[in-house]
Amino acid sequence: GQQLNQSPQSMFIQEGEDVSMNCTSSSIFNTWLWYKQDPGEGPVLLIALYKAGELTSNGRLTAQFGITRKDSFLNISASIPSDVGIYFCAGQRRDSNYQLIWGAGTKLIIKP
Amino acid sequence: DAGVTQSPTHLIKTRGQQVTLRCSPISGHKSVSWYQQVLGQGPQFIFQYYEKEERGRGNFPDRFSARQFPNYSSELNVNALLLGDSALYLCASSPPGGARSYNEQFFGPGTRLTVL
Numbered sequence: 376g377q378q379l380n381q382s383p384q385s386m387f388i389q390e391g392e393d394v395s396m397n398c399t400s401s402s403i404f405n406t407w408l409w410y411k412q413d414p415g416e417g418p419v420l421l422i423a424l425y426k427a428g429e430l431t432s433n434g435r436l437t438a439q440f441g442i443t444r445k446d447s448f449l450n451i452s453a454s455i456p457s458d459v460g461i462y463f464c465a466g467q468r469r470d471s472n473y474q475l476i477w478g479a480g481t482k483l484i485i486k487p
Numbered sequence: 488d489a490g491v492t493q494s495p496t497h498l499i500k501t502r503g504q505q506v507t508l509r510c511s512p513i514s515g516h517k518s519v520s521w522y523q524q525v526l527g528q529g530p531q532f533i534f535q536y537y538e539k540e541e542r543g544r545g546n547f548p549d550r551f552s553a554r555q556f557p558n559y560s561s562e563l564n565v566n567a568l569l570l571g572d573s574a575l576y577l578c579a580s581s582p583p584g585g586a587r588s589y590n591e592q593f594f595g596p597g598t599r600l601t602v603l
Contacts (some may be wrong), residue, residue, distance in 0.1 A: 379529075384586075406590050416595025417491070418530070418539050463529050467590055473543030475590065477529030 378402065381464050381478030387486050392452040396481040398464030406467040407447035408475070409438050413460045421462075422449070436451075444469075459485055489514070491595035493578050499601045500568050508563045508598045512580030518534055518542070519561040520592060522577040530577055536561055565600075573602045 377432035381398045388394055398407070406425055406446045409416035422433050424447060431438055447464055464478040492511045497576045498600040500506050512519050520528035532545035536555035559580075565572055579592035 380528075408590060415596065417579070417596050419540070420591055420593070423591055465529070471543075473520075473535045474532045474545060475530075478532070479527070479529050 378468075378476050379464055379478040381481055383481055384479070385482040385484065387484050388454055389486050390454060390456060392454055394454055394458070394483060395448065396462060396464075397446060397448045398466070398478050399405060399446040400466065400476075401445065403444045403469045404447075404466040405444075405469050407438070407440050408447045408465045409436075409447070410463045410465060411460050412463060412480070418463055454483075454485060456485055459483055488496075490568050491580050491593055493576075493579055493595040493598050495598060496596065497599045499603060501603050502568055502570060504568050504602075505564065505566045506568060506600060508565075508578075508600070510561045510563070510578030510580075510595060512559050512561070512578075513593055514583065515584075516580035516593070517559050518581040519555055519559065520579045520581070521561070521563045522579065523547070523572075524575040524577055526574075533563070549580070550596055568602045570602050573600060575599050 379398050379400050408423050410420045412418040422438040427444045428442050429440040438449045448477050461480040461482050463480045465475045494509045520535040521533040524530045533547050534553045535543040539555045550566045553563045575597040577594050577597045579594045581592050
C-alpha cells in the first residue's frame with residue numbers, strides 16, 4: 376500500500392490563486408519527485424529533488440526537499456486552467472535503490 | 488523523438504485468463520519499470536529491468552512476471568487474472584547515467600486492463 380501521505384486530496388481554486396500541497400512519510404527518503412497526470416495519460420515529471428533543503432523551480436512551480444528528509448512540498452503560483460490535473464509526489468527511500476513509492480495524489484480543480 | 492509507447496491501449500479479459508502487455512522505451516533508454524495504478528491511487532511499483540536483468544521487484548504475487556528484450560522493449564505478463572487486477576498498467580523508461588537517472592522516469596500512456 377501507499378507509504379506516502381499526500382495532502383490535500385483535492386483542491387478547488389480560482390484561476391490566479393497560489394496552490395500548496397505536501398507529502399510526508401515516516402521514512403527517510405533520498406529523492407523526492409513531483410509528477411502531474413492528465414486524464415488518459417501517464418504521469419509527467421515536473422521537478423526532481425536530491426538534497427535535504429533543496430529548493431527547485433520549474434516555471435511557476437517550486438518544490439522543496441524537507442530538512443528532515445521525510446517530507447516535500449510543491450507550490451504553484453498564479454494558477455491557470457491548464458494546471459488542472461492530479462499531482463503526485465514520489466520518493467525513493469534510503470533503503471530501497473530502485474523502487475519509487477507514490478502518494479495518492481492531489482486533484483487540482485479550477486472553479487469556473 | 489517518440490516517447491514511451493505501450494500496447495494495447497485497452498484490454499478486457501475474464502478471471503483466470505492470462506495477459507501480456509508490451510512497452511517500448513524511449514530510444515537510448517535502457518531501463519524499464521512497470522507500475523499498476525488503481526483508480527484513485529498513485530502508481531504501485533511492480534518491476535524494474537535494466538539491461539535485461541531484473542533490478543527491483545515490488546510487493547506483487549508471482550502471477551506477475553516480466554522480461555526485457557535485447558532492444559530494451561519489455562513485456563509484463565499476468566497469469567490467472569483476478570478482478571482486483573483491473574487497473575491502468577504504466578510503463579516508464581529511464582535515461583542512462585547515474586543513480587539519479589533511474590528515478591527520472593518517463594511514462595507511457597498506459598494499458599487499461601479490465602477483468603470481468
